[in-house]
Amino acid sequence: MKKHDYQIFLDWNGNTGNGTTNYESYKRNYTIQIDGKPDIKGSSDPSFRGDKNRYNPEELFLASISSCHMLWYLHLCSINGVTVVDYRDSAIGVMIEKDRGSGYFESVILQPEVIILEPHKREKAKKLHHKANEMCFIANSCNFEIKHMPSIQIARDES
Template sequence: MKEHQYKATIEWTGNLGSGTDHYKNYERSHKVSIKDKVIIQGSSDPAFRGDPNKHNPEDLLLASLSSCHMLWYLHFCSVNNVIVEAYIDHATAIMIEEESGRGFFKEVVLSPSIRVRQPEMIAKAIALHQKANEYCFIANSVNFPVRHLPQVSAGE
């Protein structure tokens, strides 16, 4: 078994001068820094007083699930002679916010549209989504269902 370690620095940048002396007196802005990578400007969801022009943790979790699945899927297609020519996922998530303010993700639905080179690759291309889900590190780490609704077509 291998162990992989990751490091990120999250820095709050939303102090407007009085810190967190009142719920409405600070921004939720922050930056996500990972060595030698582009800085991600973050905030909370606009529903929670965040900046709608910045990524929020919920967006990033959804994006992580989608991209992890895609990368495993492309890997399994390549080793199974399924030639993918295009892949785009319009992923969605549902988060439940309780009256107390606590929340949790109810589910994520990945809805990738994939184009493979030949029609005879379609059935295998659809089947490989299950295998990609079984291997996705992020999907294996969450406690809610990650469903898949792939659409596969053949190139012309």
């Protein structure tokens, strides 16, 4: 078994001069910094007084699930002889906010649209989404089912 450590630096930059003296007195803006990488400007969802022009934790969570699935899927296709030439996902996540303000994600649906070269490997390409879900580090860390509705198309020969 291998252990991987990750480190980020999060800097809240929403103090408007009065700190958190009340719910309206501060901005929810923050910056995520990772050595050697571009900063990520974040805030809360606009429903929670956040900046709509910045990424919120819920969007980043959904993006983590989608991108982890994609990376595993591409890996599995490469070792199983399925040539992917395009991959796009339109992921949907549903979060439930409880009466007291806490909440949780109840569902995520990934909707990858994949284009492959080999027509005879369409079914294999579809099945590899299940295996990618089993392998995905982020999906394995979630306490809800992540569903998949993949579309597999065959690349057209433009020559």
